[in-house]
Amino acid sequence: MKRLLTYFLRGLVLTVPLVVTVAVCWVVLTRIDGWLGLSIPGLGLIITLAAITLVGFVGSTFLWRTMEGWLDELLERLPFVRLLYSSTKDLLNAFVGEKRRFDAPVLVALSEDGAVRTFGFITQASLAALALPQDVAVYFPQSYNFAGQLVVVPSSRVTRLEAESADVLAFIVSGGVTDVPGTPKVEA
Numbered sequence: 481m482k483r484l485l486t487y488f489l490r491g492l493v494l495t496v497p498l499v500v501t502v503a504v505c506w507v508v509l510t511r512i513d514g515w516l517g518l519s520i521p522g523l524g525l526i527i528t529l530a531a532i533t534l535v536g537f538v539g540s541t542f543l544w545r546t547m548e549g550w551l552d553e554l555l556e557r558l559p560f561v562r563l564l565y566s567s568t569k570d571l572l573n574a575f576v577g578e579k580r581r582f583d584a585p586v587l588v589a590l591s592e593d594g595a596v597r598t599f600g601f602i603t604q605a606s607l608a609a610l611a612l613p614q615d616v617a618v619y620f621p622q623s624y625n626f627a628g629q630l631v632v633v634p635s636s637r638v639t640r641l642e643a644e645s646a647d648v649l650a651f652i653v654s655g656g657v658t659d660v661p662g663t664p665k666v667e668a
Contacts, residue, residue, distance in 0.1 A: 508525070509522055512524035516528075583601075583645050584601055584645075585600075585601055585640070585644075585648035586599070586600055586618060586638045586640055587599060587639045588600055588631075588633055588638055598620060599620070599641075599648055599651065599652050600619055600631070601619050601621075601645065601648075601649075602638065602640075603617045603619045603630065604616060604617035614634055614635060614636075615632050615634055615635065616633060616635045617632055618630070618631050618632075621652045622653075623655035623656070624655055
């Protein structure tokens with residue numbers, strides 16, 4: 481009976497991630513097709529990707545930068561829209577934009593002796609404008625969640641990591657389960 485339970489659990493580990501991934505992809509594809517009124521599965525995704533790429537190409541021109549400045553100025557005048565637009569824009573820029581903020585992975589000592597540590601990303605290397613010249617702003621993403629917490633810590637407790645930001649983020653979000661490339665696997 482114990483062997484049967486082991487096979488069942490192994491089957492869960494192998495099938496659930498695949499089923500969840502296929503289900504989410506299917507929902508996204510059918511929603512996009514439904515919004516665009518298309519009957520060919522996946523065509524909506526292809527059109528959406530092409531449109532986003534075209535906007536990115538046009539966004540690289542001088543004319544777009546002028547229009548973007550005008551649009552930013554207009555949206556900054558609308559209270560709720562300003563918050564939504566600027567927050568979304570800043571978040572996307574932090575991960576994939578030209579002004580990436582999550583490019584400095586760090587290890588932060590939470591205890592005086594450095595025995596308790598956590599991973600994060602420096603988002604502001606200097607807080608002198610807030611009268612905190614010895615501190616830095618560190619963002620700590622949460623595991624299995626798309627949230628996190630911003631913490632102000634003394635720069636003396638921060639150690640920069642020589643690792644790719646994407647690898648560290650995947651490690652944090654997975655709760656430490658994802659392997660970090662270049663590190664040997666340890667069997668417990």
